[in-house]
Amino acid sequence: MEVETAPTTKGRPREFCVDKALVDALHIFWAKGYDGASMTDLTEAMGITKPSLYAAFGNKEALFHKALDLYEAEKLEYTRAALDQPTARKVAEYYLRGALDTHCGATDPKGCMGLLGTLACSPEADSIKADVVRRRASSHRALVERFERAKAEGDLPAQIDPEGLTSHMLAILQGITVQASAGASRAELERLVDTSLALWPGK
Amino acid sequence: MEVETAPTTKGRPREFCVDKALVDALHIFWAKGYDGASMTDLTEAMGITKPSLYAAFGNKEALFHKALDLYEAEKLEYTRAALDQPTARKVAEYYLRGALDTHCGATDPKGCMGLLGTLACSPEADSIKADVVRRRASSHRALVERFERAKAEGDLPAQIDPEGLTSHMLAILQGITVQASAGASRAELERLVDTSLALWPGK
């Protein structure tokens, strides 16, 4: 049993770039969701055949997890950077504006890949769902802690519930991605964010 | 060419109740989404065979639209009742608490059937998607008008953008249903709603 893909250079070299193929796969999953993306969709977008895909990535599910890793690392970087902002208000602003750029940009698919993953309901997608839920829980936790710190530092009012505020802000974020998927314009979503920030508590 | 199902009583009478079967179908679509619900899932839950289903409802897509009609009429009644509340704050409160009861109750499936419909990405589900988006747009419009009226009546501050506030509130609503689908507890979502209402502008 081999633990990893052997780093040998023997045999015929592969004719495609694994990293580029993964980027292509990510775009398909992002646009169509796990169930909606067929192997044919994927292989056509990646420019490779099915046996090549299986040799390089394992299977569809493994490919999705790898695409999700890439998505988190590249596209969700703003959610980590947001935590470093000096005040709770700036955290929220960074978060929501980042969501706007990421989920309603011109080049990438509209909406959130994770959201599609969570709501995919095929029986075999349960492992996908669990993965996304787990990742989301860790963002949630980090945000609660950040808002607790903000409360201690005085840039959130004392009566604010950090747990509730986190769920509230993530709900807005999810709503943004839902509306983006449904075809809302960037301008519309900017007014949404402006309103949410106008109602934000504290400084 | 017959325009409607003939109201005759000739021939063998059907052995199941169409209305009850539709309720069963609704629960399946609600829990699994359009693509996730297979004809086998549906017929088993409805207790009928496929030919009976096709004779009574046309096909899967027509069945979904009828189930969506029922869903809107019965489960989304609160969104209409909300508009009759005396102030913008009460409208929001009615809306969000109603969402809690409807999408995080004990008996019905968690989450929002419309949301699953919008995010279903199979090619043949485009008509489903368009239907849901259209229905949602009309709720949106009604809400904007209600908030404009509230502004005129003085229970919303002058600097509030009714369009943005509507998108904001619907985003929270969508976030609630997303989190409910993902397994959030009722208590968690109540804290979310409490926070959202604590931040609500005006009286």
Add this chain to the structure above:
DNA sequence: CAACTTCCATAACGGACGGTATATAATATA
């Protein structure tokens, strides 16, 4: 060169999908 290893292309696998043809059972009408 031959031997070996790895990748690519074709085509097929079993299974599930939405949808239906056919035959039989049950009722109303005449």
Add this chain to the structure above:
DNA sequence: TATATTATATACCGTCCGTTATGGAAGTTG
């Protein structure tokens, strides 16, 4: 009772799904 009409039950259709077996092409190593 005979006939027409409609519902049910079974079995099947073609298509697409994710996955894989097979044969040959392309490269490295001796």
